[in-house]
Amino acid sequence: xxxxxxxxxxxxxxxxxxxxxxxxxxxxxxxxxxxxxxxxxxxxxxxxxxxxxxxxxxxxxxxxxxxxxxxxxxxxxxxxxxxxxxxxxxxxxxxxxxxxxxxxxxxxxxxxxxxxxxxxxxxxxxxxxxxxxxxxxxxxxxxxxxxxxxxxxxxxxxxxxxxxxxxxxxxxxxxxxxxxxxxxxxxxxxxxxxxxxxxxxxxxxxxxxxxxxxxxxxxxxxxxxxxxxxxxxxxxxxxxxxxxxxxxxxxxxxxxxxxxxxxxxxxxxxxxxxxxxxxxxxxxxxxxxxxxxxxxxxxxxxxxxxxxxxxxxxxxxxxxxxxxxxxxxxxxxxxxxxxxxxxxxxxxxxxxxxxxxxxxxxxxxxxxxxxxxxxxxxxxxxxxxxxxxxxxxxxxxxxxxxxxxxxxxxxxxxxxxxxxxxxxxxxxxxxxxxxxxxxxxxxxxxxxxxxxxxxxxxxxx
Amino acid sequence: xxxxxxxxxxxxxxxxxxxxxxxxxxxxxxxxxxxxxxxxxxxxxxxxxxxxxxxxxxxxxxxxxxxxxxxxxxxxxxxxxxxxxxxxxxxxxxxxxxxxxxxxxxxxxxxxxxxxxxxxxxxxxxxxxxxxxxxxxxxxxxxxxxxxxxxxxxxxxxxxxxxxxxxxxxxxxxxxxxxxxxxxxxxxxxxxxxxxxxxxxxxxxxxxxxxxxxxxxxxxxxxxxxxxxxxxxxxxxxxxxxxxxxxxxxxxxxxxxxxxxxxxxxxxxxxxxxxxxxxxxxxxxxxxxxxxxxxxxxxxxxxxxxxxxxxxxxxxxxxxxxxxxxxxxxxxxxxxxxxxxxxxxxxxxxxxxxxxxxxxxxxxxxxxxxxxxxxxxxxxxxxxxxxxxxxxxxxxxxxxxxxxxxxxxxxxxxxxxxxxxxxxxxxxxxxxxxxxxxxxxxxxxxxxxxxxxxxxxxxxxxxxxxxxxx
Numbered sequence: 039x040x041x042x043x044x045x046x047x048x049x050x051x052x053x054x055x056x057x058x059x060x061x062x063x064x065x066x067x068x069x070x071x072x073x074x075x076x077x078x079x080x081x082x083x084x085x086x087x088x089x090x091x092x093x094x095x096x097x098x099x100x101x102x103x104x105x106x107x108x109x110x111x112x113x114x115x116x117x118x119x120x121x122x123x124x125x126x127x128x129x130x131x132x133x134x135x136x137x138x139x140x141x142x143x144x145x146x147x148x149x150x151x152x153x154x155x156x157x158x159x160x161x162x163x164x165x166x167x168x169x170x171x172x173x174x175x176x177x178x179x180x181x182x183x184x185x186x187x188x189x190x191x192x193x194x195x196x197x198x199x200x201x202x203x204x205x206x207x208x209x210x211x212x213x214x215x216x217x218x219x220x221x222x223x224x225x226x227x228x229x230x231x232x233x234x235x236x237x238x239x240x241x242x243x244x245x246x247x248x249x250x251x252x253x254x255x256x257x258x259x260x261x262x263x264x265x266x267x268x269x270x271x272x273x274x275x276x277x278x279x280x281x282x283x284x285x286x287x288x289x290x291x292x293x294x295x296x297x298x299x300x301x302x303x304x305x306x307x308x309x310x311x312x313x314x315x316x317x318x319x320x321x322x323x324x325x326x327x328x329x330x331x332x333x334x335x336x337x338x339x340x341x342x343x344x345x346x347x348x349x350x351x352x353x354x355x356x357x358x359x360x361x362x363x364x365x366x367x368x369x370x371x372x373x374x375x376x377x378x379x380x381x382x383x384x385x386x387x388x389x390x391x392x393x394x395x396x397x398x399x400x401x402x403x404x405x406x407x408x409x410x411x412x413x414x415x416x417x418x419x420x421x422x423x424x425x426x427x428x429x430x431x432x433x434x435x436x437x438x439x440x441x442x443x444x445x446x447x448x449x450x451x452x453x454x455x456x457x458x459x460x461x462x463x464x465x466x467x468x469x470x471x472x473x474x475x476x477x478x479x480x481x482x483x484x485x486x487x488x489x490x491x492x493x494x495x496x497x498x499x
Numbered sequence: 500x501x502x503x504x505x506x507x508x509x510x511x512x513x514x515x516x517x518x519x520x521x522x523x524x525x526x527x528x529x530x531x532x533x534x535x536x537x538x539x540x541x542x543x544x545x546x547x548x549x550x551x552x553x554x555x556x557x558x559x560x561x562x563x564x565x566x567x568x569x570x571x572x573x574x575x576x577x578x579x580x581x582x583x584x585x586x587x588x589x590x591x592x593x594x595x596x597x598x599x600x601x602x603x604x605x606x607x608x609x610x611x612x613x614x615x616x617x618x619x620x621x622x623x624x625x626x627x628x629x630x631x632x633x634x635x636x637x638x639x640x641x642x643x644x645x646x647x648x649x650x651x652x653x654x655x656x657x658x659x660x661x662x663x664x665x666x667x668x669x670x671x672x673x674x675x676x677x678x679x680x681x682x683x684x685x686x687x688x689x690x691x692x693x694x695x696x697x698x699x700x701x702x703x704x705x706x707x708x709x710x711x712x713x714x715x716x717x718x719x720x721x722x723x724x725x726x727x728x729x730x731x732x733x734x735x736x737x738x739x740x741x742x743x744x745x746x747x748x749x750x751x752x753x754x755x756x757x758x759x760x761x762x763x764x765x766x767x768x769x770x771x772x773x774x775x776x777x778x779x780x781x782x783x784x785x786x787x788x789x790x791x792x793x794x795x796x797x798x799x800x801x802x803x804x805x806x807x808x809x810x811x812x813x814x815x816x817x818x819x820x821x822x823x824x825x826x827x828x829x830x831x832x833x834x835x836x837x838x839x840x841x842x843x844x845x846x847x848x849x850x851x852x853x854x855x856x857x858x859x860x861x862x863x864x865x866x867x868x869x870x871x872x873x874x875x876x877x878x879x880x881x882x883x884x885x886x887x888x889x890x891x892x893x894x895x896x897x898x899x900x901x902x903x904x905x906x907x908x909x910x911x912x913x914x915x916x917x918x919x920x921x922x923x924x925x926x927x928x929x930x931x932x933x934x935x936x937x938x939x940x941x942x943x944x945x946x947x948x949x950x951x952x953x954x955x956x957x958x959x960x961x962x963x964x965x966x967x968x969x
Contacts, residue, residue: 041584042588042618044617048613048616048617051608051609051613052592052607052608052610052611052612052613052614053561053590053591053593053606053609053613054566054569054590054591054592054593055588055589055590055614056573056587056589057566057570057573057589057590057591057593059566059570060566060567060570060571061565061566061567061570063567064567079536080658082629082661083543083544083629083660083661084533084539084541084543084660084664085542085543085544085545085546085568085660086543086567086660087539087570088539088540088541088542088543088546088899089542089546089567090571091899092571092898092899095572095898095899095902098908099901099902100902101879101899101902101903101906102899102902103538104536104538105536105538105539106533106535106536106537106538106539107535107536108532108533108534108535108537108539108630109660109661110661110662110663111533111662111663113634113661113662114632114661121535122535124534124535125535125536126536127536128534128535128536128537129536130698132536132537132880133538133880143629144564144565144567144599144628144629145596145629145630145632145633145660145661148629148630148633148634163796170710174565174596175565175566175567176565176594176595176596176598176599176630177595179566189602189646191550194824195575198515213568214821245906247905247906247946247948248906249905249907249908249947250906251879251883251903251906252905252906253879253880271815282738323546343748348503392748435573438587454794456556459632466674467558496780
C-alpha cells in the first residue's frame with residue numbers, strides 16, 4: 039500500500055517527487071498572522087490564498103483569514119496595479135484591520151508588479167498601515183517566506199527613536215507553533231525581562247472558544263511594540279533560516295545588535311538561549327528554570343538506555359531539524375539521515391550552512407550519515423529502503439514512508455494534518471524537550487511491545 | 500469583529516449576490532469574478548482541474564510550476580483506489596527563478612522522461628500553473644514529443660490559475676479527459692446496458708456503493724469519471740450507452756461534449772438521500788427500459804428503504820426543529836443537500852455556493868422556504884452573519900468553513916475532501932443522518948460560553964442547546 043518508491047537510486051534533475059517544502063507565500067501569511075489586528079493579503083490568483091488558508095487551517099484547526107487580489111487574465115496581462123488598489127480600499131472598508139500585510143506570489147512577481155509604488159499611491163485610511171514582502175514561490179520555501187515577511191515587518195515598522203537603548207530584548211521565534219511561542223515567552227518572563235516577540239501567533243492561531251467568531255483574535259504583537267523594536271538593546275533570532283535576516287536588518291536599520299541562536303529544541307539549545315539572555319541582561323536564571331532543566335536531565339538519564347544507538351531519520355524545516363538533530367544526539371541516538379526541502383543550505387550555498395552544521399554535529403559524534411538540503415521525501419524514502427532506521431521524525435507526510443517501511447513515527451514540524459494538539463504543546467525549552475522525550479520513547483516502546491513474543495512481553499521496561 | 504450588516508455592506512458589488520427568499524425572485528449575480536480584497540472562499544483554475552483529475556489512479560499527475568501548487572494538493576482528495584496508488588504521490592517540476600527566466604520546457608521534458616523511466620505509467624497529466632501561462636511554455640509541444648518518445652498518453656491540462664475560477668478548471672480537466680478517451684477507431688461498438696458515472700470521485704468509496712446497486716440491476720458501470728478510474732478504463736468511455744451525472748458543476752460540460760461527439764445521452768441523477776437515490780435508480784432502469792431491470796430496481800429500492808428508512812426516520816425524531824446552513828462548491832450539491840436535510844427533518848436557513856450557476860440558483864430558490872438566505876461566493880464574515888442571524892445549528896461546508904462553524908459553537912459536516920464516511924446511496928443516507936446527529940447533538944456544545952452581552956437572537960443557539968440523550 040502506498041509504496042511506489044523503487045529501491046534503486048537513480049540520479050534525478052527534473053523536479054521533485056513528494057516535496058519536503060512548500061512555497062513562500064504561506065510562510066508570509068503565517069508571519070503576518072502574528073501581528074495583532076492584521077489581515078494578510080495575497081497578491082495573486084484566488085487559488086493561492088485559498089490553498090494557504092486551507093493548509094494553515096488544517097494544521098492549526100483554526101479559522102485563517104486572508105484576502106486576495108483575485109487575479110484574472112486581465113491582471114496577468116496588464117499588471118495587478120488596479121487589483122491591489124481596489125483590494126486596499128476594500129480591505130479597510132470591509133474588514134477594518136490595523137495592518138494589511140501584502141505578500142506577492144509567483145504570478146505577480148513574474149509580471150513584475152512594483153508593490154512599494156502601488157502601496158505609496160494607494161489610499162490608505164488615516165492611522166492604518168499597509169506593509170509588504172516579496173515572496174516569489176520559485177525561490178526558497180515557506181521558511182524563506184516567513185523570513186521575508188518578518189523582514190518586511192522590520193523595514194516598515196521598526197524605528198529607533200531614543201538616544202539610549204531600552205533594557206528590553208526582541209525575540210524572533212521563527213516558524214514554530216503558537217504553543218512554542220508561548221513557551222519561549224514564559225521562559226523570558228521567568229527571567230524577569232521585558233521583551234517584544236515578533237511574529238507572535240499565540241492567541242491568534244490557538245484562540246479559545248468563546249461562542250463568537252473573532253476576525254482578529256486577541257493575540258499577536260501590537261504595532262506600537264513593533265515600532266519599539268528599534269529601541270531594544272538586543273535581538274535574539276531563534277533559527278538562522280526563519281529569523282536571522284530580520285534580526286540583521288534591524289541591526290543595520292536601528293543599531294540593535296543581533297544574535298542568532300538555534301531554535302531552542304533540546305537541552306543544549308535551551309541552555310544557550312538562557313545563557314545569552316543572562317549574559318546580555320545580567321539576569322540570574324531563576325530556580326524554576328533550573329529545576330526544569332534538572333528534571334529534564336533526570337529523565338534523560340532515567341531513560342537513556344531506550345535510546346542508545348537507535349538510528350533516526352529526521353526531515354522538515356531546517357531550523358527545527360537542526361535542533362532535533364542536536365537533541366537526539368544528546369540522547370545517544372544516531373541521526374543517520376537528515377533532510378530538508380528548503381534550498382540554500384547546501385555546502386557552499388548562499389544562505390546558512392544547513393548541511394555543514396548537521397555534518398559537523400555528526401562528525402563530532404562519530405556518526406556516518408547522509409545530510410541534504412533541497413531534497414525531497416522520495417529520496418529520503420530511497421535511503422531508508424536501502425538502509426533502514428529505527429525511527430522517523432517529521433511532518434505528516436512521513437506517514438507514507440513509516441507505513442511502507444513499518445517504522446515508528448513521531449510527528450514534529452509543519453504541517454501536521456492528521457493529529458491535533460500539536461499547535462498547543464511546545465517542543466521548545468526544557469518542557470518541550472520533555473514532551474519530545476515522551477513522544478520518542480512512546481513510539482519506540484510501543485513498537486517493542488507490538489513486536490514482542492509472548493515470552494518477551496514485559497511489564498517493566 | 501462585528502458582523503457586517505447586510506443593508507450596510509460597504510461593498511456595493513456584493514449586494515446583488517445575496518438575497519433572502521421572498522415573494523419576488525431577484526436574479527442572483529453569480530458565475531462572476533470575485534472582487535479584489537475580499538476573503539473569498541473560492542479557488543483557482545488549477546484547483547478545479549486538479550480535483551477533477553486527481554482520482555485517476557494509475558496516472559502520473561505532474562504539476563508544472565513552482566512547488567506550492569503540488570504541495571497543497573498532495574493527496575488531499577480523499578479519493579480511494581482499488582488499484583494503483585500512483586495518484587497519491589506528488590510530482591512537481593519545482594520551477595526556480597532560472598526556469599522562469601529561460602523557460603521551463605527543458606525541465607518539464609526531463610521530468611517526464613525520469614518519471615516514465617521510474618514508474619512506467621500509461622498516462623501522464625501535465626498541469627500548467629499561473630507562471631507557465633505567463634512565461635509561455637509550449638506544453639502541447641513538450642507533451643506531444645514525450646508521448647511519441649515513450650508511446651504513452653501525455654496530456655497537457657491547461658489550468659493556469661488566473662484564467663478564471665474553479666469552474667474553468669473543471670472545463671480544462673474535462674478537455675483533457677476528452678482527449679484521453681477519444682477512441683482510435685471512431686466507429687466504436689456500443690456496449691449494451693453499460694453506463695459511465697460522471698462526477699463521483701470515490702470519496703470514502705462512494706463509487707463502489709453505486710456500482711454495487713447497478714450490478715444488482717444487471718447494469719455495468721463502464722467507468723466512473725473519475726473516482727477509482729484507470730487509464731485503460733477511461734479509454735473505453737465512448738462504448739457506454741448512457742452517461743449519468745452526479746456532480747454537474749464539474750461534469751455537465753463533459754456530458755454535453757460526449758453526447759455531441761459520441762451520441763451518448765446523459766441524465767442528471769443524485770445519490771444523496773433515500774428519495775433521490777431511489778428516484779435516480781428508477782430513472783436509470785427506465786432508460787434501459789426492459790421490465791427485468793425495472794423489476795430488479797424496485798426490489799432493490801424496497802429492500803434498502805426497508806433496511807434504512809426506519810433508521811433515518813429515527814434520527815428525524817431526534818433532529819426535528821434543527822436548522823442547517825449550507826455552503827458548498829457547486830450548485831448541484833447544494834440542491835441535493837437541501838433535499839437530504841428535508842428527509843431528516845431539518846430546515847435549511849442559508850444556502851450558498853462557490854461556483855453555482857443561475858439555473859441552479861433558480862432551483863434552490865424553488866426548493867427553500869421563505870426567508871432562507873441565498874448567496875454566491877460568500878466570505879466568512881457573511882457566513883458568520885447569516886449563520887448567527889438565522890440561528891443555524893449546523894453548517895455543511897469544506898475545509899475552511901469547519902473552524903469558523905466551531906468558533907461560533909455550531910456543529911459541522913464536511914461534504915468535501917475530508918469526508919470520512921460515504922454519503923452516497925441508501926447507506927450514505929444513514930451515514931449522513933448519523934453524522935448530523937453525532938455533531939449536532941454532541942455534549943461538547945455545552946461548554947461554549949455565551950457571553951453575557953449576547954443579543955437575543957443567540958437564544959437557542961450556541962451553548963444553549965438542549966442535549967438530546969439518545
